[in-house]
Amino acid sequence: MIKLENVNKYFGELHVLKDVNLEVKEGEKLVIIGPSGSGKSTTVRCMNFLEEPSGGHVYIDGEELTHRNKTQLVRRTTSMVFQQFNLYPHMSVLKNLVLAPMKLHHKSRAEAEELAYHYLDVVGLREKAHVYPTTLSGGQQQRIAIARALCMQSKIILFDEPTSALDPETIQEVLDVMIKLAKENITMVVVTHEMGFARQVADRVVFMADGQILEEGTPDTFFEHPQNERLKTFLGKIIRK
Numbered sequence: 001m002i003k004l005e006n007v008n009k010y011f012g013e014l015h016v017l018k019d020v021n022l023e024v025k026e027g028e029k030l031v032i033i034g035p036s037g038s039g040k041s042t043t044v045r046c047m048n049f050l051e052e053p054s055g056g057h058v059y060i061d062g063e064e065l066t067h068r069n070k071t072q073l074v075r076r077t078t079s080m081v082f083q084q085f086n087l088y089p090h091m092s093v094l095k096n097l098v099l100a101p102m103k104l105h106h107k108s109r110a111e112a113e114e115l116a117y118h119y120l121d122v123v124g125l126r127e128k129a130h131v132y133p134t135t136l137s138g139g140q141q142q143r144i145a146i147a148r149a150l151c152m153q154s155k156i157i158l159f160d161e162p163t164s165a166l167d168p169e170t171i172q173e174v175l176d177v178m179i180k181l182a183k184e185n186i187t188m189v190v191v192t193h194e195m196g197f198a199r200q201v202a203d204r205v206v207f208m209a210d211g212q213i214l215e216e217g218t219p220d221t222f223f224e225h226p227q228n229e230r231l232k233t234f235l236g237k238i239i240r241k
Contacts, residue, residue: 001026001156001187002047007056009042009211016042017053018211026155029188031198034208035234040191043208044158047189048074061155075104079149080158083165085141087133093120093144094129097151105152112151119147123177139170143177150181157181159190195239199223207231 002024009017017039024030032040045051046058049070058065060077087096097116101107107115120126123143133141142162149157159178163171175197182188182201192198198205199219206216207228215228226232 001028001061002189003057003059004043004046005057005059007043007046007053007058009039009046009051010054016211017046020056020211020213022206022213024187024189026187027185029182029201029203030190030206031202031204032189032191032206032208033193033195033198033234038208039211040208041160044080044160044189044191047156047158048078048080050080075152077154078156078158079152079154080160081142081145081149081162083161085133085138085145085165087141087144087148089132089134092130092132093125093136096133096144097148100148101151115151115153116147119150120144122150122180123147137170138166139173142166142170142174146174146177146181154186156187156189159188159192161191161193163192163194193238195223195235207234209234 004020004022007017007020020043032043034040042051046053049065052067060073063073065073094113094116097119098109098112101112101115102109117126117129120129123146125140125143125147128136128140128144133144136144163174166174175194178197179201202219204216205219205222207214209230215222215226215231223235226235
């Protein structure tokens with residue numbers, strides 16, 4: 001469903017991604033972990049050309065992503081949930097959810113609202129349909145952002161540290177929604193520091209440092225028998241916390 005082939009990314013002279021090769025199968029739940037500045041978010045953003053690679057190739061659902069086709073291909077296949085919720089503050093929750101299905105997929109308002117209410121039920125916030133995002137907690141706003149991504153009915157959802165901007169009390173309510181989603185046949189790529197979530201949900205975990213993938217494996221082997229010394233040090237620090 002997603003393939004990165006020798007992907008490099010420079011920001012000026014800073015070499016952020018270094019020959020990254022990665023494949024994600026249809027329906028797979030892939031979790032990417034690693035220290036800050038390791039290239040995790042940039043890797044995910046290259047998957048939908050929010051960051052265009054400086055070199056290498058990106059394939060989505062068998063088709064190479066290019067500057068020319070990126071808008072059409074990404075809109076057809078991919079949604080994203082960001083660290084910040086990026087909801088339109090001047091629109092109600094319902095209007096936030098129906099906007100993309102109507103504008104991009106040309107659904108009628110009735111069809112778009114039916115979708116919106118369905119996914120508000122999925123994230124447990126139907127009663128918030130007519131309020132404005134600023135009246136909601138951070139956790140509720142992120143759940144609305146997930147519902148918005150689901151309304152696109154994409155094959156792929158990318159999550160870029162979706163709980164990093166939340167206070168500890170609301171992190172779990174967002175993770176609970178993502179755990180529920182993981183039971184669906186959606187391809188999910190999640191950048192996160194939540195090791196419990198990775199253990200519970202991931203089919204495969206990838207560890208990045210210094211712009212490279214240093215180790216990957218199933219949660220059992222990855223967490224119980226890490227091979228890479230950098231990964232052992234990272235897990236020792238983060239799990240103690």
